[in-house]
Amino acid sequence: MVKKSHNGISIISAQLTSTVSVTLVLLLLGIIALMGIAANSVKQSIQESMGFNIVLADSIPQSHLNNIKQLCSASPAIASQRYVSSTDALAQWQQQTGDDLMEILEVNPFSSEIEIKVKSQYANTDSIEKISAPIKAMPGVSEITVPTQMVDSINQSLRSLALVLTAVSALLLLISFVLINNTVHLAIYARRFTIHTMKLVGATAGFIRKPFITSNILCGIIAALAADAILAAIVAYAHTISTEISRAVNWVHATVVFAVILIAGIIITGTAAFFSTNKYLRSDYNDMFR
Template sequence: MEEFEGSTAAKKTKPVYISTVISIALVLLMIGLLGLIMVHARNLSKYVKENIVLNIIVSDGAKEVDVLALQKQLDTHPYVLRSQYVSKEIAARNLQKDLGEEFVQFLGYNPLLSSIDVYMKEEYANNASIENFTRQLSKNPLVKEVIYQKSLIDMVNQNIKVISLVILAFAGTLLIIAIALINNTIRLAIYSQRFLIKSMQLVGATKNFIRAPFIGYGIIHGLLGSLIAIILLLGALYLAQQQIPELVILKNWYEFALVFAGVVAIGILIAGLSTYFAVTKYLRLKVNNLYR
C-alpha cells in the first residue's frame, strides 16, 4: 500500500482525497453548528427559567432579623437557586427610579412592604412546583403573599418544549443526511481504487490486509475533516459573540468541548465504517463487475 501511495496513480488520487476531506469537513460543520445551537438553546432555556422571580411579600411590622432568618431558610430549600432581600427603603428607591417622582415625600410615608425575591432552580421553574412551594410558604406567619406570573411561566415552559422538539427532529434529520453524504463521498473515493483492491486480492492478499490501510486512511480523513470543522466552528463562535455580545452569558466551554468531541467522534466513526463497507463491497465483486 505504501508503494502505491508513492506511485503516479497515487498522485492522481490525491485530489479525490482532498475533496473527500473537504466534503467531510463541510458536513461535520453543519452537524457542529446544530450542536452549538442546541447548546445555546439549552443554556438560554436554563437562563430564562432561573430568572423567573417570585416576590415573597413580608408581613408589615416583621422584624428585619426575622426576615433575614427566613431568607437563610429559603436559601437552603431544594427548590431555591438564590434569593435577594429587598427592604422597604430599597423598594421605595427602585419604584422612585421607575416613576421618576419622589412619592414618599408626597404621601408622607412609605407604603411599600419588605420582600424577598426568590429565583427557582431550573427543574423547579414550573407552576406545579411553584404552587407546592407557595403552599409551604403560606404557613409561615412572616409571609403575607407570594406574587408570580403564572401565565408567563406556562408560556415559557410550553415554548421551550416546542422549540426543543423541533430542534431534536431537525438534529435527527440532519444526522441521517450527514451519514448519507459522508458515506457517498467515501464510496466515490474508494470507487476510484477498485482495480487496486481487486488486484491485491488476486495476488493473494487477505481481505483484512487489504481493508486495514484503507480504513486507516478513512479514519485519518475523518479526523482531518473534523479538525477543519472545529476550526470553522470556533471562528463562527467568535463572530457570533462579536455580533451579539449578549451570547457571552450562554457561553459554556465544557459543553462546547463536548460538541467538538462529538464532531470528531462522528467524523472518525462514519468515515471508518463507510470505508470498511465500501472496500468490502469491491472485495466481493467479480472482476467483470468492476467495469460497471
C-alpha cells in the same frame, strides 16, 4: 507509466475531495452542536429568571424576616433571593412611572417583599408551589405571588423550541452521515480495480479492507482537526463580539464539541469505508463498471 501516474493523480484528487467534503460536513455538525449548547444556555437562563415573590406582613419583626431568609437559603431549589423593602419598592415605582404615590395617597401602598428565583430544573408551576408552601406557612408572610400563567407560557414555548431544534438536529445529523458515507464511497470507488486485483491474487478480505479503512480514518481525523480549527476561530471571534455569547458557549463547551467532532469523524469515515469496501469485495469484474 503515464497511465499509472494519471491513476495516482486521480486517487489523490479523490482523497483530497473526500477530505474537504468531510471537513465541511463535520464543520456543519459542529456549528449545530454549538448552537444547541447556546440555545440550552439561554433556556436555562430564562428558567432561572422564574420564581415567586414573598409578600411580607407590615411591621414584620426582624427575627421573622431572618427566619424566612434562612429557610430560603437552605432550600436546594432556590437559586437566589433579594429583599426589597416597601421604601425601595416605592422608589422603583416612582423611577419607572414618574408618579409620586405618597403625594396622591399620602401612604406607601407597597409591602416589603423577597424576590425568589428558582433553579432551572424547578422552573415549573408544580415545583414552585411545593417550594413556596412551607414558606407561606411561616410567621410574617402575608402571601405568596406566583406568575403561574407566565411560567406555564414560557415553559410551553421552550418545550416547543426544544422539540423543533431536536428534530432539525436529528435530520441534519442523518443528512451529514449520508453525505460522508457517499463521499467515502466515491473515494473507494476510484480504487475499486485495486480491490478487485488484490482479491484475484488471493488477499483476504481483512487484508484488503485494512488500508482502505485506515486511510479513510486518517482522512476523517484530518477533516475533524480542520473543522475544529475553524470552529475554534468562530468561537474566539464570537467571544469578542459579546460577553453573552462567551457565557452561553464557553471554552469548556467548545472543547467537548471539538472532541465529539473528532470521534465522529473517525467513527463515520471508518464505518463508511468498511461497508463501501465490502461492496466491492462482493462484486465481480463486470460490476466494477457500474
